[in-house]
Amino acid sequence: MQEKMLIEDIRNGSEKAFKILYSQWVSRLYQFVYQYLKSESATDDVVQETFMRIWTNRESLNSEYLFKSYLFTIAYHCLLKELKRQINNPSMEKYLEYQNTMATKDDEISDEIDYDTFQKALEKAKSHLSPRQREIFELNKEYGISIPEIAEKLSITDQVVRNQLSAALKTLRNELTGFNAIILIIVFSLH
Numbered sequence: 001m002q003e004k005m006l007i008e009d010i011r012n013g014s015e016k017a018f019k020i021l022y023s024q025w026v027s028r029l030y031q032f033v034y035q036y037l038k039s040e041s042a043t044d045d046v047v048q049e050t051f052m053r054i055w056t057n058r059e060s061l062n063s064e065y066l067f068k069s070y071l072f073t074i075a076y077h078c079l080l081k082e083l084k085r086q087i088n089n090p091s092m093e094k095y096l097e098y099q100n101t102m103a104t105k106d107d108e109i110s111d112e113i114d115y116d117t118f119q120k121a122l123e124k125a126k127s128h129l130s131p132r133q134r135e136i137f138e139l140n141k142e143y144g145i146s147i148p149e150i151a152e153k154l155s156i157t158d159q160v161v162r163n164q165l166s167a168a169l170k171t172l173r174n175e176l177t178g179f180n181a182i183i184l185i186i187v188f189s190l191h
Helices: 003-011 015-037 041-058 067-087 088-103 115-126 131-142 147-152 159-173 179-188
Strands: none
Touching: 003 015, 015 041, 015 067, 067 179, 088 131, 115 131, 115 159, 131 147, 147 159
16 A cells, blocks of 8 residues: 555544554664664653654644654654653663773673663662662662651651661662672762
8 A cells, every 4th residue: 555545544543554554664663763772662662652643643644745754753752852861860870870981991791781681670679678768769869869858758867768778778789789880880879
């Protein structure tokens, strides 16, 4: 089926036409996005959001314009949004610091650690914390909230926050033994 006809059918609400266009473009779009994000889950999110926007705004599709340009323009904006979100994510900042540190060392790294693997390991390790330890760790290390601010927010003393954070860090170090260099960067100091 010709692309212009597919676009017209999509404008009229044809899910079948949308699925055909989707199958024609999804792998190329995925490759484009992945080359920037290097994360399967983030790439999946951007690709899905791109196609969702196309479906949601299908009535404004114009069959006279190249669909490829429209598709990649939307993907580009979704990609920028995701990159901004990642850059503002404290874990990404620490990951990039780690990558930069490792890139400057003479040692060869046999296992490449990717961000998705690190995030999964960190989430699994955090599941071993008590609810209070996890809350304090996330407030301090992921959101950058100081110990006195956490103490005030949770109506506990600074010392209780320090004790809980210290216990959380000890547990995380034990759980993330394969990520020692990364975890040391993440837990570099108490705020």
